[in-house]
Amino acid sequence: MFEKRTWIRLPRNVVVGHGVLGQTIEAVSELHLTGRPLVVSSPTPHDVAGKRVVAQFEDEGYDPSEIVIEEASFDAVQQVIDHASDIDAGFLLGVGGGKAIDITKMAADDLGLGFVSVPTAASHDGIVSGRGSVPEGDTRHSVAAEPPLAVIADTEVLAEAPWRLTTAGCADIISNYTAVRDWQLAHRLKNVHYSEYAGALSQMTAEMLVESADSIKQGLEESSWIVVKALVSSGVAMSIADSSRPASGAEHLFSHQLDRLVPDGALHGHQVGVGSIMTEYLHSGQKGKWRDARDALAAIGAPTTADELGIDDETVIEALTTAHQIRDRYTVLGDGMSEEAAIEAATVTGVI
Ligand SMILES: NC(=O)C1=CN([C@@H]2O[C@H](COP(=O)(O)OP(=O)(O)OC[C@H]3O[C@@H](n4cnc5c(N)ncnc54)[C@H](OP(=O)(O)O)[C@@H]3O)[C@@H](O)[C@H]2O)C=CC1
Ligand SMILES: O=C(CO)COP(=O)(O)O
Numbered sequence: 001m002f003e004k005r006t007w008i009r010l011p012r013n014v015v016v017g018h019g020v021l022g023q024t025i026e027a028v029s030e031l032h033l034t035g036r037p038l039v040v041s042s043p044t045p046h047d048v049a050g051k052r053v054v055a056q057f058e059d060e061g062y063d064p065s066e067i068v069i070e071e072a073s074f075d076a077v078q079q080v081i082d083h084a085s086d087i088d089a090g091f092l093l094g095v096g097g098g099k100a101i102d103i104t105k106m107a108a109d110d111l112g113l114g115f116v117s118v119p120t121a122a123s124h125d126g127i128v129s130g131r132g133s134v135p136e137g138d139t140r141h142s143v144a145a146e147p148p149l150a151v152i153a154d155t156e157v158l159a160e161a162p163w164r165l166t167t168a169g170c171a172d173i174i175s176n177y178t179a180v181r182d183w184q185l186a187h188r189l190k191n192v193h194y195s196e197y198a199g200a201l202s203q204m205t206a207e208m209l210v211e212s213a214d215s216i217k218q219g220l221e222e223s224s225w226i227v228v229k230a231l232v233s234s235g236v237a238m239s240i241a242d243s244s245r246p247a248s249g250a251e252h253l254f255s256h257q258l259d260r261l262v263p264d265g266a267l268h269g270h271q272v273g274v275g276s277i278m279t280e281y282l283h284s285g286q287k288g289k290w291r292d293a294r295d296a297l298a299a300i301g302a303p304t305t306a307d308e309l310g311i312d313d314e315t316v317i318e319a320l321t322t323a324h325q326i327r328d329r330y331t332v333l334g335d336g337m338s339e340e341a342a343i344e345a346a347t348v349t350g351v352i
């Protein structure tokens with residue numbers, strides 16, 4: 001008997017472009033959500049977009065409420081859950097970078113309410129995915145959470161965010177190359193389920209971004225358009241796979257381990273980018289494609305060395321040799337790298 005089943009949860013409305021923040025009500029009303037909206041943001045996103053979203057709901061006769069969270073923590077998720085229960089919220093909007101959006105999607109998951117993602121920074125593909133990441137103990141990687149019903153990405157707002165957030169989003173996409181390679185390796189060696197559709201979409205997303213590198217420049221709103229569309233595409237790949245596998249391999253394990261070792265280190269995307277230079281080397285050797293990964297990152301102005309990440313060489317080696325312990329996810333790191341091999345990989349690729 002045929003027993004395969006798949007259940008793909010995707011956003012219904014993805015609205016991207018100049019000034020689309022002004023179409024929030026339009027995009028939301030199409031979703032047939034009812035009750036009071038709760039707008040969740042963090043301080044800067046509240047100023048640049050959150051209060052405009054609240055004002056729109058007020059003008060249209062909704063009775064919105066808002067909450068501004070300061071940090072990515074389970075306490076903050078609980079604060080949002082409590083506030084939503086107190087005001088009897090009907091649905092949630094997360095307005096911000098990864099912090100505000102992840103907190104909203106995790107609170108929405110707990111509350112059983114719909115949620116809309118309104119990114120103010122094109123900083124990584126979590127802003128459009130059904131994966132939430134809040135540091136707890138030693139856990140840094142994402143877990144399944146409520147996927148957004150809609151994404152409203154205003155390129156005018158995104159283009160005004162600090163440029164390093166956009167280069168971090170690019171680097172998160174460039175890391176899809178090695179993530180897919182790791183996934184294929186795990187399929188071959190460990191019989192891990194591999195989705196051809198999700199793998200191909202993730203890889204194509206990285207290729208298209210790299211091909212557009214010349215148009216990704218500070219001050220060009222088109223850059224935000226290109227990057228956010230790639231982030232949406234990467235988020236869709238994760239939804240198809242029902243896993244972060246298409247966009248997260250050993251380079252992400254390396255970054256998660258850096259987050260544990262250096263809590264206020266570099267941006268997620270920048271760390272995974274540097275990680276992918278080294279894991280590409282591990283996949284394909286000295287003559288392999290690691291230079292392509294490095295050059296693609298350099299072309300958009302993302303870090304390619306430990307120095308540029310602001311992380312010392314010893315920490316890079318410690319993260320590389322212990323990254324395989326982060327989670328049960330087979331990658332090119334296998335059951336761990338020796339210190340000598342890690343130093344070799346980081347040195348040959350110029351990371352240290
Ligand atoms: N779900 C997933 O798959 C993933 C989730 N994450 C999570 O996402 C978070 C990191 O995301 P990231 O977006 O880098 O971090 P933040 O949401 O913390 O945003 C980074 C910084 O940019 C500021 N900011 C955001 N938008 C603007 C803007 N338009 N103009 C000026 N400043 C702005 C924020 O201000 P302020 O401090 O006021 O908020 C913050 O200081 C972490 O919590 C991480 O765990 C990371 C990777 C993947
Ligand atoms: O950042 C992600 C994909 O780019 C999510 O991956 P993780 O599941 O490793 O947190």
Ligand SMILES: [Zn+2]
Binds near residue numbers: 247268272
């Ligand atoms: Zn990522």
